[in-house]
Amino acid sequence: MAAALILLGLLIAVRYPDVRAVAVQDQSVSAPQCTIDPEIWSWSTNTIGQEPCIVSAHIEAVCQNNQFVIPPILANQHYTGPNASQSHDLCQCSTVVYCLISACTCCQGGNWTTWQEWSSNCATKLNGTLGQTSIPEGVNVPFWAFQGIAPDERWDNATARGVGGIPEANSTWQPATNTAAPGNNNRKVSLIAGLVSGILGALLIGLLGWLLLRHLRRRKQSTRAAGLAEQFEPKMAARDYSAMPSPSTPGFSPSVGTHNAMYGGSSVDTKTEPTVYKGLPELH
Numbered sequence: 001m002a003a004a005l006i007l008l009g010l011l012i013a014v015r016y017p018d019v020r021a022v023a024v025q026d027q028s029v030s031a032p033q034c035t036i037d038p039e040i041w042s043w044s045t046n047t048i049g050q051e052p053c054i055v056s057a058h059i060e061a062v063c064q065n066n067q068f069v070i071p072p073i074l075a076n077q078h079y080t081g082p083n084a085s086q087s088h089d090l091c092q093c094s095t096v097v098y099c100l101i102s103a104c105t106c107c108q109g110g111n112w113t114t115w116q117e118w119s120s121n122c123a124t125k126l127n128g129t130l131g132q133t134s135i136p137e138g139v140n141v142p143f144w145a146f147q148g149i150a151p152d153e154r155w156d157n158a159t160a161r162g163v164g165g166i167p168e169a170n171s172t173w174q175p176a177t178n179t180a181a182p183g184n185n186n187r188k189v190s191l192i193a194g195l196v197s198g199i200l201g202a203l204l205i206g207l208l209g210w211l212l213l214r215h216l217r218r219r220k221q222s223t224r225a226a227g228l229a230e231q232f233e234p235k236m237a238a239r240d241y242s243a244m245p246s247p248s249t250p251g252f253s254p255s256v257g258t259h260n261a262m263y264g265g266s267s268v269d270t271k272t273e274p275t276v277y278k279g280l281p282e283l284h
Helices: 002-015 038-044 052-062 095-106 157-163 182-231
Strands: 019-024 027-032 067-069
Touching: 027 052, 038 157, 052 067, 052 095, 095 157
Parallel strands: 027 067
Antiparallel strands: 019 027
């Protein structure tokens, strides 16, 4: 069986010169290289230069007696998930392998399937983890491969690139198990955040409106009160005191028995000497 797989790998290498065979811990695995511009897909390569295709092949080989071959595909083709006889293959039935093989498909110009379609024959599905599957020595799995995938979702290269490849999992360390699908969680979080934001926004608008109405009401009441006060304020008749002599006016010395009368603005004192008439005598 092992000899047949090795022979198959050699035949694929001869037929497809872009395929490379790598042996790690006596594992006979082979996988194609990315055919799209390496600059575009450099983010998917781990820190030791391994592309997603070969990393996926090494992980899948763990559940297949350390033997696994990933053939190259043409544009618009895709890889299929485990068949019915591989329903208990926890390597292929993990989103880690699904993410890796999706990147492997994409970097060759192919079309990748949804997680639901890929895992349709799986009895147990591992989301965001490899479970008890160990990573072979000399293989680093980029962090973006551990992103959880919702059942109806498709691996997204932009999201994976945003997540990044650091830290990398290896034979001594793997990220904490994540059986939940972040895609669903993200939707729930986004929905809850949107709902809370909407409620807070409505409350803020309501509060501002209430404060504005309160201000206008108080202003209106103040204006009305000022108008009423002005309407009912007693008005005193104006008097002209400019002609009244003040006690400090020269020649004014009030005393008992005197009577001041107003005649053209002049003051007459009954105790003063009689006025001497100096005009012409009146004829009768």
